[in-house]
Amino acid sequence: MAVNREQVIDVLKKVNDPELHKSLIDLGMVKDVEIAGDNVRVTIALTMAGCPLKDKIKAEVKEALLSIPEVNEVKVVLTTMTSAERAKIFGQEPSEMEGMKGVKNVIAVASGKGGVGKSTVSVNLSVALSRMGYKVGILDADMHGPDVPVMLGISDRPIGSRGMLFPLEKHGIKMMSTGTLAGDGTPIIWRGPLVNKAIKEFLGHVAWGNLDYLIVDLPPGTGDAPLTVASTIPIKGVIIVTTPQRVALSDVRRSVGLFLKENIPILGIVENMSYLKIPGTENVIDIFGSGGGEKVARAFRLPLLAKIPIEPEIRKGGDEGEPVAVEKKEVSRPFYELAARVVELVEKDGKARGADI
Numbered sequence: 547m548a549v550n551r552e553q554v555i556d557v558l559k560k561v562n563d564p565e566l567h568k569s570l571i572d573l574g575m576v577k578d579v580e581i582a583g584d585n586v587r588v589t590i591a592l593t594m595a596g597c598p599l600k601d602k603i604k605a606e607v608k609e610a611l612l613s614i615p616e617v618n619e620v621k622v623v624l625t626t627m628t629s630a631e632r633a634k635i636f637g638q639e640p641s642e643m644e645g646m647k648g649v650k651n652v653i654a655v656a657s658g659k660g661g662v663g664k665s666t667v668s669v670n671l672s673v674a675l676s677r678m679g680y681k682v683g684i685l686d687a688d689m690h691g692p693d694v695p696v697m698l699g700i701s702d703r704p705i706g707s708r709g710m711l712f713p714l715e716k717h718g719i720k721m722m723s724t725g726t727l728a729g730d731g732t733p734i735i736w737r738g739p740l741v742n743k744a745i746k747e748f749l750g751h752v753a754w755g756n757l758d759y760l761i762v763d764l765p766p767g768t769g770d771a772p773l774t775v776a777s778t779i780p781i782k783g784v785i786i787v788t789t790p791q792r793v794a795l796s797d798v799r800r801s802v803g804l805f806l807k808e809n810i811p812i813l814g815i816v817e818n819m820s821y822l823k824i825p826g827t828e829n830v831i832d833i834f835g836s837g838g839g840e841k842v843a844r845a846f847r848l849p850l851l852a853k854i855p856i857e858p859e860i861r862k863g864g865d866e867g868e869p870v871a872v873e874k875k876e877v878s879r880p881f882y883e884l885a886a887r888v889v890e891l892v893e894k895d896g897k898a899r900g901a902d903i
């Protein structure tokens with residue numbers, strides 16, 4: 547005998563939302579049930595995009611449906627509730643950019659291409675600002691390569707409550723990653739309007755609390771991805787990271803053009819992997835040639851905010867979740883200098899405090 551709809555609804559009545567302790571049916575989270583022979587496909591609307599409990603909900607729905615003897619195969623599709631649907635459950639829906647209310651300055655870190663050290667700069671800049679006494683958060687918005695949690699040594703999943711997501715804390719800073727949106731290792735295809743919607747919702751619902759600086763590690767490139775994020779949050783300024791090679795620099799030109807076109811202010815350029823110091827000497831080798839960052843900076847009349855050498859310790863710090871900036875020492879000096887420049891540019895007459903090593 548084939549399964550019928552009532553059987554499906556009956557078992558789903560026994561599955562509760564793990565946070566709200568009410569059944570998915572009563573909460574109106576079951577959007578669609580399709581039955582084809584012994585095959586059942588249900589669509590569940592989560593209270594928020596990137597809900598940390600989504601894998602648990604999915605597994606429980608699947609298990610409940612498979613407990614019906616006539617059911618052989620189950621597919622669970624996850625979507626997100628609309629604001630109106632959420633408002634019904636929570637009473638008042640948090641306003642669109644609720645989580646950003648207490649955030650003073652958003653600084654985005656961008657690059658024309660991947661692998662130039664965008665995440666390394668974002669993470670160490672954040673840690674340096676925090677060690678200088680500012681309240682700092684970092685948003686990993688690079689959904690194609692969400693490396694920030696690893697670089698900070700964070701493996702926990704964030705907690706959600708009443709439609710808000712709570713950032714995790716490490717090395718004195720708060721962190722949220724768009725990697726949370728992906729969940730159980732399933733790659734998400736980041737394209738189209740649905741993505742924009744998911745990102746917007748996600749960005750607005752992170753409970754940052756009061757922050758002096760929120761550093762955003764943007765997706766690389768000069769296309770839609772960085773712009774979607776950049777135009778969703780009110781950005782004070784963008785830092786563009788590059789390496790001195792010619793290819794990297796032509797990407798910077800495109801990157802600069804992209805933000806200027808959107809009237810998003812650019813604070814300046816960071817040249818990463820600028821040179822290699824020869825251990826035990828004052829000598830340096832310009833692996834990728836020299837002067838590239840200066841050239842681009844001059845061409846666009848932008849300040850060159852920092853030149854960061856290639857240092858095995860910087861890479862190691864990232865791999866091991868202990869960014870070099872956690873300690874004030876010689877290798878972390880460029881990041882503290884960068885942090886001081888950023889503060890001076892953002893707070894205009896402000897003088898950075900606590901950047902000396």
Ligand SMILES: Nc1ncnc2c1ncn2[C@@H]1O[C@H](COP(=O)(O)OP(=O)(O)O)[C@@H](O)[C@H]1O
Pocket residue numbers: 657659660661662663664665666667691693818819854855856857858859860861862864865
């Ligand atoms: N200044 C540096 N010295 C040594 N290694 C670096 C430096 N900057 C970045 N790296 C390493 O290069 C790789 C790419 O850096 P990453 O920050 O992940 O780049 P992106 O975010 O632009 O893709 C990482 O393994 C990182 O540890």
Ligand SMILES: [Mg+2]
Pocket residue numbers: 664665666688691693
């Ligand atoms: Mg990265």
